[in-house]
Amino acid sequence: MKMPFQFTRRGIGSAPKLSYQLRVVAGNSFRFLPVQKLSFLTSSIGRKWIVAITGILLIGFVAIHLLGNLSIFLGPEIMNAYAARLHQLGILLWIARVGLLVVAGLHVFFTIALWRENHQASPQKYAVKKSLETTLYARSMRLSGLVVLGFVLFHLAQFTWKWVTPEYKEWIDSLGQHDVYRMLVAAFGNPWVTGFYLLSVAFLAMHLSHGIGSLFQTLGLTNKKLRPRFEYAGLIVAWAFFLGYASIPTAVFLKLLPH
Amino acid sequence: MNFHLRIWRQADPEASGFFQEIEACDIPAEASFLEMLDIVNNRLIEEKKIPVAFDSDCREGICGTCSMVINGVPQGPGRGAACQVYMRSFKNGDSITIEPFRVKAFPIIKDLIVKRAAYDRIIQAGGFITEHTGGAPDAATTLISKKIADQAMDAAACIGCGACAAACPNSSAMLFVGAKVTHLSLMPQGQPERRERALAMVDAMDEEGFGNCSNYYACEAVCPASISASVIATLNREYVRATVIP
Amino acid sequence: MTALDAKIPPGPLEEKWRRFKENVPLIGPANKRKFNIIVVGSGLAGASTAATLAEQGYHVDCFCFHDSPRRAHSIAAQGGINASKNYQNDGDSIWRLFYDTIKGGDFRSREANVYRLAEVSQSIIDQCVSQGVPFAREYGGQLANRSFGGAQVSRTFYARGQTGQQLLLGAYSSLNHEIKNGRVTMHTNSEMLDLVVVESHAKGIIVRNLISGEITRHAADAVILATGGYSNAYYLSTNARGCNATAVWRAYKRGALFANPCFTQIxxxxxxxxxxxxxxxxxxxxxxxxxxxxxxxxxxxxxxxxxxxxxxxxxxxxxxxxxxxxxxxxxxxxxxxxxxxxxxxxxxxxxxxxxxxxxxxxxxxxxxxxxxxxxxxxxxxxxxxxxxxxxxxxxxxxxxxHYTMGGLWVDYHLMSNLPGLFVLGEANFSDHGANRLGASALMQGLADGYFVIPYTLGAYLSSQFGKKPKTTLLEFEEAEKRVRARLNSLLEVKGSLSSTHFHRELGILLWEKCGMERSARSLQEALHEIPKLRKRFWNEVSIPGSGASLNKALEAAGRVADFLELGELMCRDALMREESCGGHFRSEYQSADGEAVRNDELFSFVQSWQYQGEESEPTLIQEPLNYEFVHPSTRNYK
Missing domain, CATH: 3.90.700.10 (Succinate dehydrogenase/fumarate reductase flavoprotein, catalytic domain)
Structure with a gap:
C-alpha cells in the first residue's frame, strides 16, 4: 500500500543527519537526546555566523588599512615611516597576514558553500521576477564580493608584490625607506588605474552597504526597532569608507596632495 | 472586467509544465482573485476541459492553503494571502501571470498546487511544547507580561503558507522556523525545551533542502501574517545560544 | 428499533462525570498499544483526540483531506473560547456556564452532556496555556477575558482575533509531537469516502488519496469522526470551501443516526x-x-x-x-x-x-x-x-x-448508535441544543478531544480485545466496491454543468426555504424541489478528467452529491419539528411580537433519523430530553 503523500513514522528516520533525535528514555517518556555531535559548521545558521564574524574582521582590516593609507595626506615622510614601521613588525606582520588570509578564505569559502546550496534550493526561477523589497546591494553581494576579491588581488600585485611595475621595488626615499608615497603618486597618475580603484572601492562600499547592517541580523543582535537603525548606520559607514578610500587616488590624480 | 491570464499548467510532479493563455472575461470587479479563478474553472468544466488545479480553503487568509504567485509576488499583491486579493486592484485588460511556488522543498503536484509537508516535518522536529493532557497546572499560576504575550502572538500568527520560502531568492524557510522558535522561546512554558527545539528545528530545516538566509527580507515583504524578519534574528540567536551554552 | 439509550450516568448532575470516570473500565498501558484507532479530521476535535489518544499509548491513524492537519477550518474561529474560570470574579461558575449554554440552546440539549462541558472547560484553558497558546494578557500578566453573546459574565479567553488558529496550532503541535514519536500515522490529502461496519460495529474506513486517486482500506478497533459541520449545504456560508458532510453522511448511510439536522445556526x-x-x-x-x-x-x-x-x-x-x-x-x-x-x-x-x-x-x-x-x-x-x-x-x-448544531447522534460517551463509531466536535449533535452560544464551539471541540473521548473510549474498547478485522474481509471489499462505483457513476454522467452550479442552486433553495425562517409550506416546497435538483445533478454534472489522479472537480462533485441528500433530510427534520426553538424558527410558531414559541410538551426530544435505503424515507427515532435539574423556561433576553 503506497501512500505517496503522508507522514509516516519513517518521517523521523528520513532525516539521517539529525543531530538531535527523540529517543525513548524510560517507559513512556520521550526526550531529546544528542545522538551525534552537533555540526555547527554544516548548519545553515552556523556557517552564516562564520561569514558574519569573518566579515567583521575584514571590516576591521578595511578600517585600519584606511587609517594607515590616509597618512598620505600628512606627507611622504610620515607615510613612508608608517610603511617602514609596519614592515619592522616582522613575525607579527606575518601572523596578521596569514590571519587575514585565513579570514578572507573562510569568508569566501563559506559564502560559496551557502551560495551553492541556495542555488540548489531554488532551481527553477519565476517567469515574472519581482525584487520584493530586497535592496540592490543585497542582490549584488556575489558580484560586489567577486569584484572586491579581484581588486584585492590586483592591489596586492601592484603594491605589495609589485608585479605590475617592478621598478617600484627600487624606489627609496631620502631616509632610505621604501618610497610608498612616490609609488602611489606614480600609480594614481594613470587615469585607468585611478578609475579602476574608484570603481572597486565603490563595489566594496556596495558590499558593505548590505554586509554591515546584515551581520547584526545574522548575529541575532537586531529586533524590529534596531534593524532599520543598523542598516542605516551600515550604509553610512560603508560610504564613509568609500569616501575615505576614494579620496586617495582622487587627490593624487587631481594633484591635491600637500606637495 | 476582462483579464488575460498566463497560468502554469503541469499535469503531475514529473511532467514538464508550460504556461497556458486563458482569457477571463466578464469578471465582476468585486470578485476576489480566487473567485475569478472559480469563474474561469467553472467555464472550463462546462466546456469539458480540465480546470486549473489550485489550493484554497478558508478564503479569509487564515488557513494558509493558498499557494500561488501572482505576477511574481507569492500570495499576490497587498498584505494577506492570495484569497484576499481582489480584482479591483487590477486594471481592466491586465495581463496576469500565475505560477506555483517554486521551491525545491515544495514539489509541484499539479498546476498551482505544491506539497508543503516539509513545513509539517520541521514542526514535528521540535515545534511543540511537551505536555500531558490533563496534567497542566491552573492557567492562572503562570503570569506572562502583556508585552511578551503580544510578541509571542505576533510570531505565532504564522499561517504556514510557505510564501516566505517562495519569495526568498534562496528558498529559505527561516521566517517560518524563526516564527515558531520565537513564539515558543518567549513563552515560559517553552523554556525547558528551548535549546533542543532550536537545534532540532534548524537541523530539520536544513535537511529538507531549504536554502540559507541572505537577509534579503523578501519573506517579510510578502508574509500574509505580517511576521517580522526580526524572528530570524531571534532564530540566529537561539541557535547559537543552544550551540554555545552546553 | 429500540429506544435510544444515552447512557447518562446516574446521580446528581455535579457528580455524574466524576463517577463515570471513576467507574469506567481502564485499558492498561501494555494493552493500549495493541489498539488501533482511526481519527478522521484534524481540526480542534480531531487533532486533540489524535494527540491525546496517542499520548496515552494507542496507535492512531489520523486522516485529513487537507495537505496539512493545520489547515482544518477550526483555524478560522476568531472570537474566543469560553471557560468557567471566574478569573474576573464576576460571578461565573460551572453552573452558570452550564445554564447559559443550555438556555442558549433553547433547552434542546442534554443536561448531563452540557454540564460536563462546562466542567471540563476549565481544564481546556490550563491545557492550552501549557501548550504555549499565547492568550491575551492583562498588563499584570493575568489572562484577559472578554464578554460574548448570550452571557452576562466575561468568560471568554482569546488570542487577538485568531483564537481558533492559536488553539488549533496548539493541538497541531501536540499532534506533530506524536507523529514524531511514531504513535500517530498522519494521512494527509486523504478523504474518507465510506465507513466499514463489521458485525454491526464500526471497524474501518475507505479512503481516497486526493493526489494519487488511490482507494485504500483501513481497519481499526474504533473509528472517530471529527469532521465538522454541514453549513456548506447552503453553498454560501462562513465555512471553508472544503468543509463537507461526506464522512458523516456516509456513516449515516451505514446506519448511524443523524440527529436534529434542521438545527443550523445563522x-x-x-x-x-x-x-x-x-x-x-x-x-x-x-x-x-x-x-x-x-x-x-x-x-x-x-x-x-x-x-x-x-x-x-x-x-x-x-x-x-x-x-x-x-x-x-x-x-x-x-x-x-x-x-x-x-x-x-x-x-x-x-x-x-x-x-x-x-x-x-x-x-x-x-x-x-x-x-x-x-x-x-x-x-x-x-x-x-x-x-x-x-x-x-x-x-x-x-x-x-455559520454552524450546525445537528449532527450524528451520540450518547454520553460520544458514541453513535453504531458501536465503535465515535463522533466529536461539530460533527455530533450533542451539546448546543437548538442554538450555540458564541465561543462555545472551540470549547466543545477541545473538551471532546482532550477530556471526554480519552475516558469514554476505554468503556468501548474494554470489550474489543483482538477484534480488529483484517481489511481483506468481505465488508471491506464491498465498501471499496461501493466507493469505486459511486466515483465512476459521477465521472460517467458527462453532463455540461459544474457541480458548483447545482451547489449554488441547492444553497439558495435551503436559504430561502429552510434558512432563518421556515414554514410548513416552504419546507414542503423544498422537499419537492430537492429531489428534482438531485436528479438533474446526476444527469447533467460535468467532471472533466479521471479519478486516477488529483481531480478537484471530482472531489467537489462528490461532496455536492451528499449535500443534495442531506439538504432533503434537513427540510424533513424542520418540517417534523412543529415549534420554534433556537436556530429553528417556524413562522407558524411565533408570539404576537415575533418571538419564537417553543413547545416543550410535544417536542422536548432529540429528533434522530435512520437511513432506510435509497428508495424509502428515513425513519424518525426520538430521544426524550428529561430536565431533572433545570426548568426549561422561555428564553428571555429582554
Missing amino acids: HPTCIPVGGDYQAKLTLMSESLRNDGRVWVPKKKGDQRAPQNIPEEERDYYLERKYPAYGNLAPRDISSRSAKEVCDEGRGVGPGGLGVYLDFQDAIERLGKETIQERYGNLFEMYENITGENAYTRPMRIFPAL
Missing part, C-alpha cells in the same frame, strides 16, 4: 453578500458586538450615508428590544432581528441586505487605540474585502450560515 455578524460569483461569506467575529452598536435608519429606504443620519433617526433595534442583553443578544435572536428590519425595507447597503455595526461610541469612549488593539485585524479584513474603513464609517453586516 451568525449575525458577517460581511453582506456581494454577488452570485461569491464563493463564501466572511464572518466578522461576534466579539465585535461587545463594543459595536447595531442599528438601521428608522426611515424605510433611507439612502443617506450613515454619518449623515442623526442620532434620533437611528434605530438601535437590539438595544430597544432586548434592553438587558442589548447588542449581546444570542445569535439566533440577533440574526432574526436583522432579517426583520431588512424585510421592513430598512436594510442598508447594496440590495438592502445589511445593518450597521457602529463603533463610533466605543472609539469615543475607549480611544481608537484600544479598539485597534481589540479588533485591529478584523477591521483590516473588513477594509480589505469591502474597501471601507470601519473606524470612520460603520461596518455593514448581515447574518450568514
